[in-house]
Amino acid sequence: MAKLLTKYIKYLSEEKKLSKNTVDSYIRDINQLSDYLGTVGINDLCDATKAVLITYVIHMKRANKAVSSITRGVVSMHSFYNFALISGYIENDPTIGLEVPENEEHTVSIMTQEEIKLLLDCPQTVDFKGYRDKAMFELLYATGIKVSELISLRFDEVDLKNEFIVCGKGSKRRAVPLGTMAVFAVSRYIENARNKQLVASQAPELFLNLNGQPLTRQGFWKILKTYKEKANIKSDITPHTVRHTFAVHMLENGTSIKDVQTMLGNNSQATSALYKKMLEMHINEVYKQAHPRAKIK
Secondary structure (H helix, E strand, C coil): CHHHHHHHHHHHHHHCCCCHHHHHHHHHHHHHHHHHHHHCCCCCHHHCCHHHHHHHHHHHHHCCCCHHHHHHHHHHHHHHHHHHHHCCCCCCCCCCCCCCCCCCCCCCCCCCHHHHHHHHHCCCCCCHHHHHHHHHHHHHHHHCCCHHHHHHCEHHHEECCCCEEEECCHHHCEEEECCHHHHHHHHHHHHHCHHHCCCCCCCCECCECCCCCECCHHHHHHHHHHHHHHCCCCCCCCHHHHHHHHHHHHHHCCCCHHHHHHHHCCCCHHHHHHHHHHHHHHHHHHHHHHCCCCCCC
């Protein structure tokens, strides 16, 4: 089984050319499946049947996993067993007909203007960490880019003079404009912190940790969580929350869904429908809070 996983990792990395983060996610999903199979007496991934995989999906639902996590798990299973089939490890693909669960729960949280301000104002620009974190938060909210795009952003992909960044890979590569506050925060970070950091091997990435190495997704999550607690923000905040907040705030101020999707690098119809729903929900909530006769007191 270890040999199959090694070949699968090589296939994802070298043939499919997926990023390290994506490969790690696929393997993590398969390892979680393997752990589950062990609890039902199956010690080899290749011995799993479609019925068992269906019970695993049900198990994930009962464990209250997010629909997005279950969806990714099903996609990972399809990918792994398809590879096992074409590699001759199994004769029949047990994932044929295994469906991705409907995204019935898309109640994406959106930060309020007050919460965004609390988060953006929280980092104290007195040291390397403060300058860096302020710049990262301003850039994330200004562009709506993914965390993977933020931490992989290179110096040569940032044009502060013309106020835009270039990010993404392949067909998703795109230029995204920056606002004045983001330009200011990134400029101060570069001038007062990034250019003064002494490292033996200068990394090309814009945002580094205290050891001079590129930040990881987990590292950024910890940073965000720390500032959420410092700012005393009660609602749950994830990097994707900031991305969705960027989208809804842009839509509220008159930007078209098509333009927002272009900036986000996602032009699917599903995303379009999601943002329409999010905007409607957010406007409805704002109305209920603002209109004097919208709720019983």
